[in-house]
Amino acid sequence: NAGVTQTPKFQVLKTGQSMTLQCAQDMNHNSMYWYRQDPGMGLRLIYYSASEGTTDKGEVPNGYNVSRLNKREFSLRLESAAPSQTSVYFCASRDQGAYEQYFGPGTRLTVT
Amino acid sequence: GEDVEQSLFLSVREGDSSVINCTYTDSSSTYLYWYKQEPGAGLQLLTYIFSNMDMKQDQRLTVLLNKKDKHLSLRIADTQTGDSAIYFCAERDGGYNKLIFGAGTRLAVHP
Numbered sequence: 001n002a003g004v005t006q007t008p009k010f011q012v013l014k015t016g017q018s019m020t021l022q023c024a025q026d027m028n029h030n031s032m033y034w035y036r037q038d039p040g041m042g043l044r045l046i047y048y049s050a051s052e053g054t055t056d057k058g059e060v061p062n063g064y065n066v067s068r069l070n071k072r073e074f075s076l077r078l079e080s081a082a083p084s085q086t087s088v089y090f091c092a093s094r095d096q097g098a099y100e101q102y103f104g105p106g107t108r109l110t111v112t
Numbered sequence: 113g114e115d116v117e118q119s120l121f122l123s124v125r126e127g128d129s130s131v132i133n134c135t136y137t138d139s140s141s142t143y144l145y146w147y148k149q150e151p152g153a154g155l156q157l158l159t160y161i162f163s164n165m166d167m168k169q170d171q172r173l174t175v176l177l178n179k180k181d182k183h184l185s186l187r188i189a190d191t192q193t194g195d196s197a198i199y200f201c202a203e204r205d206g207g208y209n210k211l212i213f214g215a216g217t218r219l220a221v222h223p
Binding site: 004033035040041042043044045048058090092099100101102103104105106 | 116120143145147152153154155156157160200204210211213214215216
């Protein structure tokens, strides 16, 4: 099993550009999550999906959209990137009833 | 809202014990977690404790929970250079298992 995979690993965008961060898990988990990690602030939840077909806002959803394409894939889209979105983005997944979230390796995004 | 706080930095000598502390605000949290992040990597679950427990031991790791003071600690015995990483405390919030993270404690282990 690959676990949780994320693409790309690194990305540089100019202000106003758009892009989609991809996340996939092969563990048949129901729930998936997108976090951002900023220095000195820990991880903050952007959006989550409790099951295929549902998505909900987390703590910091502004400027982002998500799509739960199927049970495996959960993408995060930046429609018009801003320098404040420079961060490391982590995707995670969790099995129904389980206590552990499994994290991907992260995408480091820089917006200039 | 919920909040999780940790000190940002800890330096220890190789072979000593490390103690990383965390305070949280949500008294209804059912699970509390310790995650480890090595440079350039994602987060890896180290251990967790259920809220009705006071202590949990797992090899070199000991977790202590003081529910009255909402204080959680992680003790690493015989700290090694491979333990150098950022350690995140997190509490579980709500039915969708949303995690509320602290800012992370950077552990530096020196000879």
